[in-house]
Amino acid sequence: MAHDLNGKRVAILASDGFEQSELQEPKRLLESWGATVTVVAPGDAGKIRGWKEKDWGDSVTVDQPLSGASADNYDALVLPGGVINPDTLRTQAPALAFITAFASAGKPVAAICHAPWLLVETGLAKGRKVTSWPSLKSDLSNAGGQWTDQEVVVDNGVITSRKPDDIPAFSDAVAKALAA
Template identity: 60%
Template sequence: MANETLDGLKVAILVTDGFEQVEMTEPRKALDEAGAETRIVSPKDGQVRAWNLTNWGETFTVDMPLDGARTEDFDALLLPGGVINPDKLRMLPQAVAFAKAFFDAGKPVASICHGPWTLVEAGAARGRRLTSWPSLKSDLENAGAEWVDREVVVDQGLVTSRKPDDIPAFNREVIKLFATPTGPSRRGAAE
């Protein structure tokens, strides 16, 4: 990952209470170290609280409320998992529309664990090969995806992984995909 640079890349991290802490903090750290500017976007004001394996974890400051976030202001999207977080997000039309807009614009997206639930609601799973926490297999297949049991899958501008143990591979592929110029979605790529 040391050779990849994400200088100037703006990444939205869409979460609400109950995201798996390590599935946000470790990818965010990797993105920041590669030069990206990460911002927590949330339907909640002020702070969001993580889930840490079997109990509530740390709280994190919301950088931008979802109702003020514009997809045009970001180059890529990160969707951490946890059970609670994506289940809440997929029930919020504004969160689903925000995620869908990244796919519509051809911008890269990364999702881990239960995060692909939001992809199902956004209509972005259909026709893609991906992975997730195993319990989502039927949901994803019913949404038209090809589900595979691999630590990381990259397909059509989307990186997916199954669980926290997969984070090193996930981070590697996220950095690689996000560093690849993707036309107009990567500001400055043509400069």
Template identity: 55%
Template sequence: MASLNDRKVAILTEEGFEQVELTSPKQALEAAGAKVDVISPKMGKIKAWNETEWGIEINVDKQLSEANPNDYDALILPGGVMNPDKLRQNKEAVAFAFSFLKDGKPVAAICHGPQLLIETGLISGRTMTSYPSLQTDLRNAGVRWIDQEVVVDNGLVTSRTPADLEAFNQKMIEEIREGAHHHA
């Protein structure tokens, strides 16, 4: 596994994130040596959704209002239905994600996570995947949507469901190791 010892990664999330879609990438990143901060509009702890019921609570490392995208090398967006829907309505969260895309930094979004990226206005022309129910929203935002376990488009990594986490984590780490991608 590639060393990410010099990399700092932000996981942007809200209450109701899909538990394994945060815990699995976070563990993979930390195992590769990255410093990972869980960032949320909320302070303290936030609660996961675990398939069909509430799951664990995790600590928020930094409140969104105090987080600076320039302090991070990459952005991870876990899914879950509630989490991305809350984030996409939060102007600070949209601006945070916008900054990563604008600067060509790696962004990895799984399941419903790409919903937030629609709001940035920066994904038209990209190739992505997501949870199948988002394909119309993504296509309407100008995305070429394909049904694949993991899709990489110039530093933007997307996957469909928790079943894709192994491939998602591997590609996410590769893209973060490569660093910023500047597309034409």
């Protein structure tokens, strides 16, 4: 699964309550393959705090406030899950506009676990085959997505995965999309 992503730039959009492994492990893997990964978050806090299993986890440095971020500066977008993180982001118009800008530009948008809620809010689930944490099945289906229980699903620029166990396949799919 080694990839050459030198020169590729990836944004990870997150807020407090992101699932720690779903931000940190894709970031680590993409960077190990040569990509430059930037953590983007709303507000002006210098850090956002993760969620690890049943409690608060580690903080991660925010590299770029969302207010100054542009999809033009990146080749792909990764959306980590956690329940709190996407539930917060889906109520924020600037976050939804940032996600939509990637899709409009034909750039990969990758969402894992609960992050496909953001695909519901942006309309990106409609007409696509998707996967997610099982509790989102009805939400995605009601939004016009075709939900399936698979490790990773790639459909027309949108990459989805179910859970932390799927991170290797999820990260590999993001890398393949970047290399395409």
